[in-house]
Amino acid sequence: MFETILMDFAWASGLLIIGLFLRSKVGFLQKMFIPVAVVGGLVGLLLGSEVLGKFCPYYIHWSDNVSGFANPLLAILFVTQFIALSFDRRMIKKCSLIFLISATVIAAQVLSAMGLGKVFGLPDGAALLPFGAFYGAHGIPQVIAGIYDTLGYWNYDEASAFGTTYATIGMLYGIIVGIVILNYGIRKGWVTAEKSGNLSKEDYTGILDKENRFKFMTAYTSDIAFDPLTLHFGIVLAIMLVAYGLLQILHMVPLFSGFAIYVPAILVSLVFGVVIKRTPAAQFIDNESLAHVGTLALEYLIITAIATMKLDVIMNNAAAILTISFAGLILTTIILMVLPKLWLKQNWLENAMVMFGAWTGSTATGMMLLRIADPELETDAGPNLIAATPLWQISTQNFFLTIAPMFMVTSAGAHNMALGTAGMLVVALILGFIIGRK
Numbered sequence: 363m364f365e366t367i368l369m370d371f372a373w374a375s376g377l378l379i380i381g382l383f384l385r386s387k388v389g390f391l392q393k394m395f396i397p398v399a400v401v402g403g404l405v406g407l408l409l410g411s412e413v414l415g416k417f418c419p420y421y422i423h424w425s426d427n428v429s430g431f432a433n434p435l436l437a438i439l440f441v442t443q444f445i446a447l448s449f450d451r452r453m454i455k456k457c458s459l460i461f462l463i464s465a466t467v468i469a470a471q472v473l474s475a476m477g478l479g480k481v482f483g484l485p486d487g488a489a490l491l492p493f494g495a496f497y498g499a500h501g502i503p504q505v506i507a508g509i510y511d512t513l514g515y516w517n518y519d520e521a522s523a524f525g526t527t528y529a530t531i532g533m534l535y536g537i538i539v540g541i542v543i544l545n546y547g548i549r550k551g552w553v554t555a556e557k558s559g560n561l562s563k564e565d566y567t568g569i570l571d572k573e574n575r576f577k578f579m580t581a582y583t584s585d586i587a588f589d590p591l592t593l594h595f596g597i598v599l600a601i602m603l604v605a606y607g608l609l610q611i612l613h614m615v616p617l618f619s620g621f622a623i624y625v626p627a628i629l630v631s632l633v634f635g636v637v638i639k640r641t642p643a644a645q646f647i648d649n650e651s652l653a654h655v656g657t658l659a660l661e662y663l664i665i666t667a668i669a670t671m672k673l674d675v676i677m678n679n680a681a682a683i684l685t686i687s688f689a690g691l692i693l694t695t696i697i698l699m700v701l702p703k704l705w706l707k708q709n710w711l712e713n714a715m716v717m718f719g720a721w722t723g724s725t726a727t728g729m730m731l732l733r734i735a736d737p738e739l740e741t742d743a744g745p746n747l748i749a750a751t752p753l754w755q756i757s758t759q760n761f762f763l764t765i766a767p768m769f770m771v772t773s774a775g776a777h778n779m780a781l782g783t784a785g786m787l788v789v790a791l792i793l794g795f796i797i798g799r800k
Contacts, residue, residue: 370666707798720747
């Protein structure tokens, strides 16, 4: 198993090098600000079983373990950001607004899927699969499909195929449309991050000139005694170890049984950050070094997610799935282009983009879009989403993933779900305009 995982990371590393070369040479990739990990991921998709493997015996073989990389890599990213996070009144307010925007998006996705599902004659329960796919990528819809199969409502394989297709469409939409919106926003001056408004040749090619290269770590330990990078990597993995222990405890509670590792990782790293700042050991924590550890995890997360997408599922149930997908995704786009500007105001596009990626495909897509809008992570968009994530995961997402499917198996339950979801939409909008009025 270890060797297969090692080979997966070796393939991903090679694709990152190829992506960097292509980004430095191809003008279209530069003008679209497509990150190296995305370029490498698309190359990996073409060279993998979904394309090259269809007609050639020689292609990239990914192990079955690669699908499990996402949550741990995402957890590492969150740990590195949350250790240095400081809450203040303004951030708490923004987190509550992001939660309300999330509730609005979820309601819009579910209600639009309910209405269009009736048109195409799909089971009522199919309305929850787009939301599950758009908010959690390829793994989350399987939770809903498993509940339906257990209840004898819908065959697991068929429901899972729907969910996987939605996830693929959402991820592609999030990347392509997100980059288009960002390019337009940068030209319009909507992006406030300094680097986005002042892009150099190096920003386009991704290669620094020799005179502009810099050292990116602050050393607190002697190389002879203990490598500085090992120190920070060790801190991150120690937090992950505690988070895994907490995850086992959370899974004993039915309400939290669907939590992934990044939820306790956020909680543990936040507590660690608060405690460590009050001790002399705080001098050994370098936030920039931690940020680079997190970015490393993000690069591998993006490239493996894109390179292993399943293209064949897009062809199944095409008419219904495409219509429902784009209706929900367009509504999501409209909401995220309007509400953040009205409610969040400052850094609204950066916040909108990280939410756009996270709520059309995966958090990795959102962080990728944020890196285009805010390469130096100057704004509060990333921490805002990370801080708000446990709130909407515990409440709205957990409800629609674990409780709502049980209501959807009867027509009366589905009717009440529609009314309840519409009520949630109205309440979220009212509260959002009240809290975001100043």
